Amino acid sequence: MRLEGDNLLKEQFRDLVVHLTAPKLLSDWKQWLTNPDDDSQTKASKKRIAPLLEKIDQQRSKINTLQVEVKQYQNRVKRLQLNQQLRIHKIHTSSLKHVYRIMRLTTRGRYAVTALLDLALQPPEQTITLAEIATRQTISVAYLEQLFAKLKRHGLVSSVRGANGGYHLARHAEEITVLEIIEAVNETVDATRCDHKGNCQNGAMCLTHDLWQELSLHIADYLAKITLADLVARDNVQTVAVRQNSAPLDSALLSVTATTPVDPQVAERMMECLTFDGTFGNAASRSHAYGWQAEEKVEYAREQVANLVKADPREIVWTSGATESDNLALKGVAQFYGSKRKHIITSKIEHKAILDTCRELEEEGFEITYLEPEPKTGLITPEMVQAELRPDTLLVSLMMVNNEIGTVTDVAAIGELTRANKTYFHVDAAQAAGKVEIDLSTMKVDLMSFSGHKVYGPKGIGALFVRRSPRVRIKAQIHGGGHERGMRSGTLATHQIVGMGEAFELAGKSLQAEQTRLRVLRDKLWNGLQDLEQVFLNGHPVYNVANYLNVSFNFVEGESLMMALKDAAVSSGSACTSATLEPSYVLRALGLSDELAHSSIRFSFGHYTTEEDIDHVIKITKAAVEKLRELSPLWDMYKEGIDLNSVEWAEH
């Protein structure tokens, strides 16, 4: 249109030019052009120009109208094009009725979009299982299965079978629009109003019908434009991503006293004893080769255990763990020799296995003396034992390395005392084997309990050392067949025994090197924690093993500190008491006040502790303690210099 108008103007101008070639006209025209309001022009010239001006005006008005028309035409074209596009989209959304519905965000649609968005947030080459999506987005797996069947049919996800199976997006995140997802799960793009669904009753459309129609058109259009890639790029989706990253990661294992993971070498040896092509036989079967092979392995493991502690292999009895060994030792000796002598000495910081057994024996008529350890250090000195030794003392039972505070008892010296008094001496060495040098050829110990799973062996196996010269007799607690020289009956678990033997041998080989290495780590941790105030070491500063560090943080609540330190799997108290809310009885026996006992943390180190673990633990412990202390009113009072013992707490 514009082109036409231009041509018209050009034509007219051409006419004008033709007219204006007359020189007089030209000079007149030029003059008019330059100063149109000049009245110096002669009337004649004005007369000559007037019709030209008229014509120009006419043309100008024509051009204006034409231009207006052109604009209108262009608008119409635009609208038509838009409608065309929308019509294409309408066809894309598979049927017109979808657009005339009104938007309703149903659970199914929402979950489908959430699940696919979760997939889109993963690295593209990874296949995700439904279980992972279920835990991350808290949708049930069954529901996800239904959704994903539909999504797969529509070609939005593809599945991979096999061990590393799962789902991943079939197309790029940029190619999948939200509208597609919603429709793939058979949802309609509905808005919330207008139940008439486009077919108004009474034959007449309601007043707002057009509004809802427009709205659903716009919504469908909008959803068709949003792809998964857009959603991923938006800020509010980052919260989902962050939640994923803070999904439970395994904690750096800093609680290896409760138990240790099995060493790969040990696991290897154990695997050989399980299936048909290994030595699966019963070690007690004397009549066939399977039994002989198993017996060979059991005897070899017995030697391995005996070599670590410099004992005779015939003195080792296999049990199901240190707890059973303790029970067997205490009850066995008490029942065999207990008719005349009825006094037993133990200490307050023993393992529950000893303490509960002693309580049982008390009910049977024995008299138990519980030694008080040295306050703060937990040391049991030979003098303490000497003070309690009586002519009728039957048994002294002490632990070599305390599992909570790591203090080492001077077993050799106490052994001398008990041998002089003709008392039997039982030592619980569950935590000591593999950490401290044990020499049973020189130590005068009569009974010693060992545990498999504290030295990177399997759980459920232990041993009891029963001295042959001078002979110690114990009454069997488990009868049935007379295995283990009549001391403990029951089929020997070959794989467990082999595991424990191998673990003991490996521990013996690396004992010194490991202890030096752990000593360095322990000192590093202790020095790192010294930056905080009011930090107390529970245990002896010198007579300890490098594996444990038990620290009390004053003015900090223990359970909340443990929660804050959940990145490092530490424990307050020990595994056997952690089920109760009471503070550890060991720490209470050391004389710690209730608050200090509650706020203690035991760090333990082992083969798998690295320097990074220590640095990490120092960092998070300092942060956690400082944060908790900021919250604590008692800390504020302490900072102001108020002596908390002198405060009269008001009663409510």
Place this chain on the structure above:
Amino acid sequence: MTASATRSRVLSLYRQLLRESNRFDSYMYRNYALRRVKDSFRQHKGITDGNTIETLMADGHRNLEIIRRQTVINRLYKSDRLVVEDVATARRT
């Protein structure tokens, strides 16, 4: 065997052990294996007696087989990553 042949055998065993140990998927076992290999080779650095060297080499080969098997099993049964792993890798990069 000449000393240089032994030396090259020892070095090749060392390299193989380190390479296999790095294939552990679990942070704990990987660090433990690497540390033990390095420490034990360093500890036996100065030994010159041929018989001892042979025994130690046999030991090393046995451990190499063990590590090979265990890395396979470890990769089959994967566990979640440790918190410290992110810290360690962040520090390395």
